[in-house]
Amino acid sequence: GAGVSQSPRYKVAKRGQDVALRCDPISGHVSLFWYQQALGQGPEFLTYFQNEAQLDKSGLPSDRFFAERPEGSVSTLKIQRTQQEDSAVYLCASSLAGDLLNQPQHFGDGTRLSIL
Amino acid sequence: AQTVTQSQPEMSVQEAETVTLSCTYDTSENNYYLFWYKQPPSRQMILVIRQEAYKQQNATENRFSVNFQKAAKSFSLKISDSQLGDTAMYFCAFMKLIKAAGNKLTFGGGTRVLVKP
Numbered sequence: 001g002a003g004v005s006q007s008p009r010y011k012v013a014k015r016g017q018d019v020a021l022r023c024d025p026i027s028g029h030v031s032l033f034w035y036q037q038a039l040g041q042g043p044e045f046l047t048y049f050q051n052e053a054q055l056d057k058s059g060l061p062s063d064r065f066f067a068e069r070p071e072g073s074v075s076t077l078k079i080q081r082t083q084q085e086d087s088a089v090y091l092c093a094s095s096l097a098g099d100l101l102n103q104p105q106h107f108g109d110g111t112r113l114s115i116l
Numbered sequence: 117a118q119t120v121t122q123s124q125p126e127m128s129v130q131e132a133e134t135v136t137l138s139c140t141y142d143t144s145e146n147n148y149y150l151f152w153y154k155q156p157p158s159r160q161m162i163l164v165i166r167q168e169a170y171k172q173q174n175a176t177e178n179r180f181s182v183n184f185q186k187a188a189k190s191f192s193l194k195i196s197d198s199q200l201g202d203t204a205m206y207f208c209a210f211m212k213l214i215k216a217a218g219n220k221l222t223f224g225g226g227t228r229v230l231v232k233p
Contacts, residue, residue: 042209043161093161095219
């Protein structure tokens with residue numbers, strides 16, 4: 001595709017429900033990142049994939065958060081037993097390779113998650 | 117761990133005027149990159165300008181320029197001839213250069229820029 005595509009654009013869930021957020025990176029992009037952006041704040045790193053390998057998950061806030069990229073393309077961020085503090089915009093970014101200088105990160109429009 | 121601080125929550129500027137956004141960071145790294153991103157209400161992060169820490173020359177991209185002071189760990193953004201389309205949140209970001217791993221970005225808290233007609 002022409003850009004990074006995220007779906008859904010908006011998601012409302014009740015506390016305790018599980019949610020799944022999808023990211024479709026730019027075709028051929030090796031690196032994929034997930035960020036969490038709370039209201040009025042800057043994005044914070046969650047996790048990173050190089051192809052299908054999850055090389056860094058240091059930013060995941062709890063074991064309720066799980067991400068996968070089984071075929072090295074589409075990625076899914078899953079949040080189990082959602083809590084109100086999970087309400088945020090979840091941004092996905094992809095880049096051609098790990099060297100950011102020559103291949104910048106391209107961001108999607110994000111998914112706004114609201115937990116009631 | 118790296119931290120990025122943007123001390124101005126909001127700035128307003130008249131159309132065609134100049135505005136400068138401040139950013140300071142804290143790191144013990146010597147090799148890194150710095151970025152300014154723009155986030156309009158559509159939420160998509162757009163790269164505005166980037167600076168390699170090993171380069172002394174300040175980066176320039178059309179109406180956008182930076183003042184990089186490595187010793188002071190300061191990285192300000194100047195927007196010249198402001199346009200209505202510049203209205204957005206602006207984020208300063210730091211990236212430590214890591215080979216064979218993801219080059220994740222560390223963002224500041226953002227500065228909201230409002231360009232007035």
